[in-house]
Amino acid sequence: MTVHEQPRLNVLLANPRGFCAGVERAIQIVDRALDKYGAPVYVRHEIVHNRFVVEGLEKRGAIFVEELDEVPADAVVVFSAHGVPKWVPQDAERRKQFYLDATCPLVSKVHVEAERHHRDGLHIIMIGHEGHPEVIGTMGQLPEGAITLIETADQAATVDIPDPERLAFITQTTLSVDDTAEIVDTLRKRFPRISVPRKEDICYATTNRQAAVKDIASRCDLLLVVGAHNSSNSKRLVEVAERAGCSRSLLVQRAADIDWEKIGQPGTLGVTAGASAPEVLVQEVLDAFQQRFDVQVTEVDGVSEDVIFKIPRVLRD
Template sequence: MDINEKVATKKIILAAPRGFCAGVDRAVRIVEVALEKYGAPVYVRHEIVHNKTVVDDLANKGAVFVQELDEVPTGAPVVFSAHGVAKAVVAEAKEHNMIAVDATCPLVTKVHIEAQRHAAQKRHILLIGHAGHPEVEGTMGQVAADEITLIETVEDAQKVMPPDDAALAFATQTTLSVDDTAAIISVLQFRFPDITGPRGEDICYATTNRQNAVKDMAKGLDLMLVIGAENSSNSQRLVEVALRSGAKQARLVADKHAVDWDMVKKATHIGISAGASAPEILVSDLLEAIKSRYDIDVVEHGHVKENMTFKLPSILQN
């Protein structure tokens, strides 16, 4: 389409809140401060958060992203991602005299502490989450393999056979669908009435807030665009919530370049949100891209204001 060929006005509804959460903001800042303190390179185990734009920006500043610690020189600074790591990873870094900087989101750390407490009290843990997700691997790595079982679906909850006569507890990944998780917990509590739950909600405030905002605005949308990475659990869940809550179509897009413009052309009411690891610049870029093709009327939907902040780890406060 010619850039000057503007047609019918598109109604754009921006979800609020959207984008960066406190844990992601802290993790990104940790890498930046580590680079200031130690100089480049600073190694980062796995993506610091699930977003290519963020990772590329930090790489340009001197961060080196690796999959495992055997790629990190002895004695070098290494940052653990916001998703958390298993105890074995921490022990390996210590063994090789690495300067370990833990960027684990404090709300994930809370789940780690819960798992350790349950294991210490001889409870078998049923962890609700997605296999292969780094947060799940980190949480399962807080206890022995025979002390924890992964539950991914309602069907898993219906079929799981924990050790005979074991006291039970459940915990959850922090970025799950609130509704799906509630359904799984309901099955577990029905099957195992004495099961122990977390002292507070495991699903983090940012995940809940973003899902609620999308849920509230989805009905009446022709198209919901969620900015986020394919491997971002909380972003994937926003797409599911939008479809379940009434949006005619919903798509996950990494950035403006991933948009299916034929879908946009057919839509009049378009919602936009962003996962907790997606920077606001990607939202601005998408709006500009739509504006270059159509007249747009932009409104923000949602009233929840987030003011959560987390301190940097003590090793960077000196």
């Protein structure tokens, strides 16, 4: 079959998509640590939620572990971009382990915010997904019971707070902007004196990628989000696409995972990528479609991102 006999497919490529500054910084920290200290470098949990990235670092000599007792005393250990509970660096210091903290600065900002509220004597509501590493890390900045986690507007409407007059809220950085707005609206109606973040906790990258998906969703017969199934921001992009008018929205880790029977023959395909998915995987997906369709790709205009986060000083040489 020649290219002219293949089904026509228009592809709308969302912008921005893929790596954010926090992910780039975290990967760079592991890369620089391997360059400076040599292999192996140990990493507590996945540095970011993407197997392609993790496997690439493993090939360079990174070893991913669940807890610090798996790390030799004289080894370098890196904490993931999602952040860690306060006891983790304390445990590393007790073990005399040299560690590098790859926590995204925007997650660290939420940690600082939580500590400030706690010092001010406020109880804290955290909006987030139970069990997510970022939520575990944030809640682990304070004593048990200082933070109450809620996930939905229904929970916001019923949550029991010790002193409604002394209350603040924070959020996970990778949530659905629209869902979070509904939860916040419910909280503010119930607790008019609740202290709000000085600046939006949901990070710029999450907000921008969701807006880019909203922009193209209604024009697509099918929308693919390139990202991992344990990536919160990637899963939120699928949900955003469905609500914005593309009922057929799927999450794929890479081209090999595409179910071509499920794909069918869409006229217009939207493609984006979660903040922890590298552009090479997007190109891989486009190449796979070009083998089966006569593809016309349109790069959709979107917000230009120029955020850069510095790596630790010890790695800048």
